[in-house]
Amino acid sequence: MGKVTIFCLSVSTVVLLITFGQGMGVLHGGAVAPHLGWALATLVSVLAANVLAMFHAAQSDRIIRALRAHIERGDSQPTP
DSSP states (O other): OHHHHHHHHHHHHHHHHHHHHHHHHHHTTOOSHHHHHHHHHHHHHHHHHHHHHHHHHHHHHHHHHHHHHHHHHTOSSOOO
């Protein structure tokens, strides 16, 4: 799950940088329509990456709580 989160965050960062470049082009007299398309792609990719990161953090937190409970009990087998 961590690799998927890192991949999504990397893709959203690349799309964000492309959108920034398109926005700078608009400021220098470029076309607005391509920038709006990249801006929408940035919004969707960043939101998707953030949702995956939150899911991954929640899953990690659950695993850490289970491990701590296992250590405190001194069980030989952790419970999922």
